[in-house]
Amino acid sequence: MKTIILLGFVAILGALAAAGLFMLRRGGDRKKQGPQMARALAVRVGVSIALFLIILLSYQMGWIKPTGVPMGH
Numbered sequence: 612m613k614t615i616i617l618l619g620f621v622a623i624l625g626a627l628a629a630a631g632l633f634m635l636r637r638g639g640d641r642k643k644q645g646p647q648m649a650r651a652l653a654v655r656v657g658v659s660i661a662l663f664l665i666i667l668l669s670y671q672m673g674w675i676k677p678t679g680v681p682m683g684h
Contacts, residue, residue: 612669612674612675615665616662616665616666619658619661619662619665620662622658623655623658623659623662626651626652626654626655626658627651627652627655629651630648630651630652630655633647633648633651634648
C-alpha cells in the first residue's frame with residue numbers, strides 16, 4: 612500500500628513539473644503550449660483524486676489504520 616501511495620505522489624509531482632515546463636518553455640508554438648499545460652494539470656488533478664479515493668477505500672476496508680499523537684499528550 613505504501614508503494615502505491617508513493618507512486619501516486621511521484622506521479623502528481625511529475626505532472627506538476629510537466630505543466631510548469633510547458634508554462635515556462637520559450638519559443639515554439641504558443642497556441643500548442645496551452646492545451647499541453649492544461650492536459651498536464653488535468654492529469655495531476657485526476658491522479659490526486661484517484662489517490663484520495665484509494666486512501667479512503669483502504670481505510671474503509673481496514674487495510675490502513677490512522678495513527679497520530681494520542682489525545683492529551
